[in-house]
Amino acid sequence: MSSPLSGADALRQADRLGLPVGAAELPAVRELVTEILDTIGALPAPEPGPASGRPTRSPTTADDPLNAVTLWTDAEPTGSGPLDGVRVAVKDCIAVSGVPMTAGSALLAGFRPDADSTVVARLRAAGARIVATTRMDELGLAAGGDSGLGGPVRNPFDHARTAGGSSSGCAAALHYDAVDVAVGADQGGSVRVPAAWCGVFGLKPTHGLVPATGSLGIDHTVDHLGPMARTTADLARVLDVLAGPDGADPRQRDLPPPSGYSRAVADAPADLAGVRFGVVRECVAGAEPDVRAAFEDVLTGLTKLGATVVIVDLPELAAAGALCFGTTVEGTAALLAAGGNGYQWRGRYWPELAQGIAQGWRDGAGQLGTAAKAVVLAGAYLQEAYRGEWYARAQNARARLEQGYVRALTGVDALLSPTTPGLPHTVSAPSDAARVRRGWAVLTNTAPANVTGLPALSMPLAQSGGLPVGVMLTGRHFDEGRLLAISAVCEREIGVRPGSSPPRP
Template identity: 40%
Template sequence: MREPDLETLRTIASSYHLTMSDDELAAYQKLINENLLESYDIVDQMVEPELSIKYKRTPGYHPSNAENPLNAWYWKTDVAHAKKGKLAGKKIALKDNISLAGVPMMNGTNILKGFIPQIDATVVTRILDEAGQITGKAVCESLCCDCSSFTSDTGPVLNPYHPAYSAGGSSSGSAVLVALGEVDMAIGCDQTGSIRMPSSWCGIFGLKPSWGLVPFTGIFPVDVTLDHVGPMARTTEDVARLLEVIAGPDGLDPRQYGLKSKPYTDYLTGNTEGMRIGIVDEGFDWPFSEKDVDQTVRKAAESFVTCGAAVDEISIPMHRQGIHLSNIINTEGTAIQMFRGNALGTSWRGYHQTQLLDAFASGMAKKADELSAAAKITILTGQYMQQAYHGRYYAKAHNLALQLKNVYDKAFEDYDVLIMPTVPYKATKLPDRDARLQEQIERSFGVDTNTGVFDVTGHPAMNVPCGFSNGLPIGMMVVGRFGEEETILRAAHAFEKLTGGKYTKPVTQN
């Protein structure tokens, strides 16, 4: 272990408001060196356990522009898998913040370029055990800090319906590859809407499960209270099938509190007979909402009557405040856990990827200036608020989130699902390479107005493609009771059958 010098200890003491003389610091330095660092030396020599790797894979390659015209692939590979299982014959892409042993993981940033995980994430092993064919890693936004699709250091991910427009983020590549039909399914991650937003703008189904249903083990986190991982696909059946495989406790993720997988495909009845559906007024008519989006989603929601449901307009006033809770928790949580905590943070039990800690800390020391504008504003704002207000607003936001969860739960006493637009407006144009900072930030934030709140409360929520306007997809968000993904899937499947699946055909590129 490197022993701390007096100047280092003086700086640390000052940061904690300690006034210490040089003699006092020297005394503590001696005590640290003689009594505490020995434990670090001993642990440094011990061999830590690694998660088992069950299947062989090729190192793979980064595809050429000709093979990857929308820049959705980060890495292509070939992974062996079980011969029989629920996912037999299905091609699957992983968001590139998910560890796949022996295959590079960049998480959208040069900070991690060259890092190769030594473990498989739990979701990876579960997919392979059920015969799923993992074909590669999908590009994601820089450290998953953005809602648009122009911040990855491999270049912008282009919308499959119009390459001048954003694909949404941060699971941008995952959504595009599914929309194109290059894979049948993908895994995305969601802290403020990063599964649902790109699913909306790319015209596919994307489900953020209840918080803790799917283990986050082996995935680069943002804030443990917001981290969700879930399925993306062109059909509700594929979403349900993939969720069956990846859901359930793994004994390694502290986010999990007993939720178990269910036979979700059994709930796809094609009807909503007896269901009560609430259209949440506050999810519509934001100052920046587009009328065609609001109208399309309302019409789609009202069509559930045809499938046997009762549909009502309801009001949940506190919904409008939810985005502010999401902003605070995401900003301060990300700054402290991811940036100050070198990707993993502290004070939680589970499997820690020490190689990832080392790689991220080293990359930040050398290349922090290359971070996206959204990542930088997160660091500056989050660290400032922590220093100036000692985490008071992060704590208050979480306390208010308990109240907000209760407000939604109260609505769920009368309604089986709630509906609103996933994103209040259609995909936006990608900014120019030399766009001003203000424009970059504006394009990166605000997309999550309706989605972020359900990361805070933990309720499951799903994007359901419900129409087009000016050639761009529109998404309807269906929200359910905590732990009841099957109800959301049943409603989504009924709508898919009612519309003949016409909104989720694979996009053909000219």
């Protein structure tokens, strides 16, 4: 920052911006820009991180047959509490101090966070041990479970299929005896899709309930972190520890007082008498026949438990795809351009991440995959050509979808739909473009909850041909306790499907 700005540098930046700078004004502009950069260069350096990294171990086919794990590690507890002895896997976009973090991309090869994310710090303080970081779709930009660094994550029920994504490794690793619970990230369904395809429970909490500080996201308005587990009770135990403000995350505002999620599960009623579910017509109609049949079997089971099931219409979902792309495509390009931090918010920034992204962009941007390149190029085009107009339109258009959900939730306790419209993808795909398209299409039913910020929980209550089929609950803001109580009843009375889990290594 202390080097004087050359005339060529100034003109290159001006040309990139489409900003004419005349020969007569160039000396003054150069002089002032240099002064600005010198002043900024006086900012203090970040606090130094640990002198060395935490010990890690690469997975083997013996201890990771599903290709779910990026690195095995051992981040020991820093305290004692409700998660004593619990072994946790975290998605590879969530910082664990001293452990390399790639976000499923060669872009971050060599990046090693020097501090725990808030969720990891809370887990360790509550007695948990972080034992693994897990594979994911590159930068969280698809949900097929097959676009990340290290190759596809295999479905535990059929190794010729994928685990879903983008928190693919988290869901698959729950089929290992070495992992008790996991924490994933969800920007369009990335917790719930792999939970559905791997036959586990996955919760995307209300936007902001769980701090995302110390994780790499896509856009602050859709970023969520959430627990994944083999039981509803474990979801609740983890959420009890993770929820609440950390004072550093701009996504957290107007949070209610902490709720006892484990207590809600423990107090779950014997049946669903008095509970009303709204089945979202559009989500069921768009599902493949096998998924629809499995979902309807669950509806029959719910009514036998005393629940009332009504059909609700949500025509606003027709615009959800445009809303999601309009928000996340330009948002992702802007976030990466800003070193994964973004601009103009108060909270704790992550300069080391920005440094890592900048270095990775210089050294390995060409190694980005098809989905990432398409998203970044589309977002950059929109920024250059329209200066944020379409992003602004998408953000403002949220209100109509939010109002649709308010109407659909009127008179019911929760909405019901298949988590995904189809069964797990085969690992093979006819082309790169087809692989990316199917990795986006799987988000049809899940992404609207990210746009609206509503809590949504995928339950493994159904099956088709030996493959899990997820059933998704969507509730009102901060209604996680109710969703977890309903899930606990369903788990106990309907059971987890498929009933027999594949062998765990």
